[in-house]
Amino acid sequence: MEIWDVIWKSIVLGTVQGLTEFLPVSSSGHLVFLQKVLRYDIGGGGMTFVNVMLHFGTLVAVCAVFFKDILALFKKPFKPLLMLIVATIPAGLVGVLLNDRIDALFEGPNAMLLLAVCFSVTALLLLLCELAAHSERRRERELGWANAIPMGLMQAVALFPGISRSGSTIVAGTVSGARTQDVAKFSFLMSIPVILGSVLVELIGFIKAPEFAAGANGGLYTAVGVVIGVLFSAVFGFLAIKLMMKVISKANYKWFALYLILLSATCIWLDVLGLVA
16 A cells, blocks of 8 residues: 555545544444445555554543643542442453454454444334423433443443444433433443543553554555544544534434444445445
């Protein structure tokens, strides 16, 4: 792969990662989909490193938007911080125990079909969320343990590409009765420890075996892809958060659901025709 291929494909992936991390459509699912369609693979395991670093760009974005809220977590009372820690545990456990197996599944020959299923599941969850949010019986309350724990469990499920992390956690918080704005903020804050943990694991792996993360084309290609991808991911992640806060206030998710259903059908179509590797 030529260096110019790495540059333009990194721009595409960084932009898509930034937009889809916080919109309820699954950033990891879109990265897998685009890497298959664009045939973007620097080889030698380097793509896993690039993908995690793209998520680092969105980590920068969420820290910039919610800087004051992050600082407030470390002030008394510490209940919000404790809820955040507990809500992160399920995803942490699943990531440690099953992450390699999940990656292997979505790198295999049935990846597109698995993506189709997961995109469809996210679409159904979003429709359920919209119904719950507009229910006449709904009585919103302050976000508490009864909301944080289901959101944490759904974040663990969202480690499967195609299952939206933001979408599934917002669904869990909304269905369990919390205020929509509280749910949105807590969902975005929940992304911080998960992304940070993934980045640290990949960086440790890179330090121990830099040739593995560099891939078949050498460390230069990986470095270029990471720097460009992170910049675009951070900028578009910032814009996506601002947009998503407005979407959540209106609880209008049906258009995202329709998009995911169409994307699911596209995955099946590409797989049946053998247009992706």
